[in-house]
Amino acid sequence: xxxxxxxxxxxxxxxxxxxxxxxxxxxxxxxxxxxxxxxxxxxxxxxxxxxxxxxxxxxxxxxxxxxxxxxxxxxxxxxxxxxxxxxxxxxxxxxxxxxxxxxxxxxxxxxxxxxxxxxxxxxxxxxxxxxxxx
Amino acid sequence: xxxxxxxxxxxxxxxxxxxxxxxxxxxxxxxxxxxxxxxxxxxxxxxxxxxxxxxxxxxxxxxxxxxxxxxxxxxxxxxxxxxxxxxxxxxxxxxxxxxxxxxxxxxxxxxxxxxxxxxxxxxxxxxxxxxxxxxxxxxxxxxxxxxxxxxxxxxxxxxxxxxxxxxxxxxxxxxxxxxxxxxxxxxxxxxxxxxxxxxxxxxxxxxxxxxxxxxxxxxxxxxxxxxxxxxxxxxxxxxxxxxxxxxxxxxxxxxxxxxxxxxxxxxxxxxxxxxxxxxxxxxxxxxxxxxxxxxxxxxxxxxxxxxxxxxxxxxxxxxxxxxxxxxxxxxxxxxxxxxxxxxxxxxxxxxxxxxxxxxxxxxxxxxxxxxxxxxxxxxxxxxxxxxxxxxxxxxxxxxxxxxxxxxxxxxxxxxxxxxxxxxxxx
Numbered sequence: 001x002x003x004x005x006x007x008x009x010x011x012x013x014x015x016x017x018x019x020x021x022x023x024x025x026x027x028x029x030x031x032x033x034x035x036x037x038x039x040x041x042x043x044x045x046x047x048x049x050x051x052x053x054x055x056x057x058x059x060x061x062x063x064x065x066x067x068x069x070x071x072x073x074x075x076x077x078x079x080x081x082x083x084x085x086x087x088x089x090x091x092x093x094x095x096x097x098x099x100x101x102x103x104x105x106x107x108x109x110x111x112x113x114x115x116x117x118x119x120x121x122x123x124x125x126x127x128x129x130x131x132x133x134x
Numbered sequence: 135x136x137x138x139x140x141x142x143x144x145x146x147x148x149x150x151x152x153x154x155x156x157x158x159x160x161x162x163x164x165x166x167x168x169x170x171x172x173x174x175x176x177x178x179x180x181x182x183x184x185x186x187x188x189x190x191x192x193x194x195x196x197x198x199x200x201x202x203x204x205x206x207x208x209x210x211x212x213x214x215x216x217x218x219x220x221x222x223x224x225x226x227x228x229x230x231x232x233x234x235x236x237x238x239x240x241x242x243x244x245x246x247x248x249x250x251x252x253x254x255x256x257x258x259x260x261x262x263x264x265x266x267x268x269x270x271x272x273x274x275x276x277x278x279x280x281x282x283x284x285x286x287x288x289x290x291x292x293x294x295x296x297x298x299x300x301x302x303x304x305x306x307x308x309x310x311x312x313x314x315x316x317x318x319x320x321x322x323x324x325x326x327x328x329x330x331x332x333x334x335x336x337x338x339x340x341x342x343x344x345x346x347x348x349x350x351x352x353x354x355x356x357x358x359x360x361x362x363x364x365x366x367x368x369x370x371x372x373x374x375x376x377x378x379x380x381x382x383x384x385x386x387x388x389x390x391x392x393x394x395x396x397x398x399x400x401x402x403x404x405x406x407x408x409x410x411x412x413x414x415x416x417x418x419x420x421x422x423x424x425x426x427x428x429x430x431x432x433x434x435x436x437x438x439x440x441x442x443x444x445x446x447x448x449x450x451x452x453x454x455x456x457x458x459x460x461x462x463x464x465x466x467x468x469x470x471x472x473x474x475x476x477x478x479x480x481x482x483x484x485x486x487x488x489x490x491x492x493x494x495x496x497x498x499x500x501x502x503x504x505x506x507x508x509x510x511x512x513x514x515x516x517x518x519x520x521x522x523x524x525x526x527x528x529x530x531x532x533x534x535x536x537x538x539x540x541x542x543x544x545x546x547x548x549x550x551x552x553x554x555x556x557x558x559x560x
Binding site: 035 | 495496497498499502503505513514515519522528529557558560
């Protein structure tokens with residue numbers, strides 16, 4: 001238990017990085033976790049060439065895992081090209097969380113990844129298959 | 135069977151609890167395996183699905199081992215035996231839910247399928263453009279989505295009766311909407327998300343006065359309290375076997391005979407016909423008209439074992455037991471700071487289901503902490519997202535009680551809530 005809710009996760013949950021809404025923004029996407037109905041949105045500002053992420057913010061409410069995951073993921077995104085963001089491996093995000101994520105909480109941990117993919121791919125994407133990420 | 139020891143025998147020995155729930159756990163093999171933390175499993179998710187007593191598991195195996203062949207077909211002893219036992223299950227379930235005739239019980243997979251049967255069969259034959267269907271804000275999605283689909287298809291109107299701040303139906307709002315002349319009122323007996331027990335007999339009288347039929351989603355009441363569809367006066371009743379100690383894959387629709395007789399079939403194919411030519415088909419009589427294809431033969435037989443178990447305890451005692459657990463749990467949870475409890479506080483209006491919120495901790499996180507403490511609860515929207523929208527909350531944690539729960543489970547629950555609060559406060 002203390003394994004899952006390590007200080008690192010709880011710190012991101014209490015004081016999330018990049019929380020809010022960027023106005024104006026270039027990209028916006030929102031999605032929800034079907035098991036609990038939690039919604040998460042992301043807004044992006046791109047560089048002048050429209051190829052790199054200049055700034056990003058996420059908004060929405062959710063559990064410690066989904067909020068920490070969004071906080072940690074958005075930290076990684078500044079300066080990243082849209083191509084790099086599209087090619088991101090969800091396993092890297094799960095590793096970045098640094099705690100064991102069981103199947104019951106996988107969608108909580110990957111909601112931010114799914115919102116990111118929806119934004120950079122221009123539409124809703126499928127949830128990563130459990131077998132591919134665990 | 136622990137049943138005998140758990141139920142106080144003789145007059146004057148009836149305890150406040152109704153019976154000793156902890157003693158009944160010996161009948162449920164699921165409790166033989168400790169939880170992941172090594173402690174006794176605390177199962178508080180019977181509103182989702184109930185564990186099975188050994189007698190039900192054995193009845194299922196016995197049906198497959200000794201009483202199995204297809205029903206209503208074979209001209210041989212084994213098929214006649216399976217048919218007799220399958221039809222005996224219908225008779226027993228009819229008696230259990232106060233159905234005047236066993237011919238009014240249609241076996242389906244679950245309550246969801248029962249409601250869909252009514253929406254597709256009765257609904258498509260009787261609902262027209264502009265007609266009003268009335269549901270409520272506290273329904274399970276199973277009692278909302280089929281009506282939404284029907285309303286879209288027919289151009290009918292679908293309205294929802296509002297709920298009060300403490301999770302009861304708003305009776306003034308109900309009266310207002312009944313005055314608009316709905317064709318059907320689709321309502322839960324017990325809300326799975328809030329635990330509210332609705333005053334169904336009274337609401338049914340009002341609905342009938344307004345000219346509406348009443349469909350009762352009894353999935354959360356039939357397993358937990360005495361229910362008689364005839365006494366309640368409703369027109370349709372839906373239930374699931376798996377929530378009442380029975381196997382999954384079997385449930386039932388009850389409806390008044392004249393309604394069933396007039397309804398067109400839902401699924402068509404084998405065994406629901408009396409005569410088929412290439413030009414057309416004559417339907418079988420009810421209820422077989424609604425049971426196309428090979429039914430849940432063994433599951434029906436095991437459902438009888440579930441009814442036996444419940445009747446040996448007595449449904450009035452099951453209700454008394456859960457009322458006792460509700461009062462204790464409500465008091466214990468109310469004493470913890472930072473908790474918000476949903477639904478009415480009156481034990482007469484609240485079943486053994488408590489939905490709650492722990493301040494600053496998401497229900498999923500609460501459930502994960504509970505899981506580590508060996509406690510199974512449901513966290514989420516409970517397939518009742520309109521309830522969550524009403525209270526502007528994403529989800530709740532839900533603890534639901536059944537006959538094998540006891541005060542020791544409530545102690546473990548409150549300890550786990552405090553553990554979650556400590557974890558998140560550090």
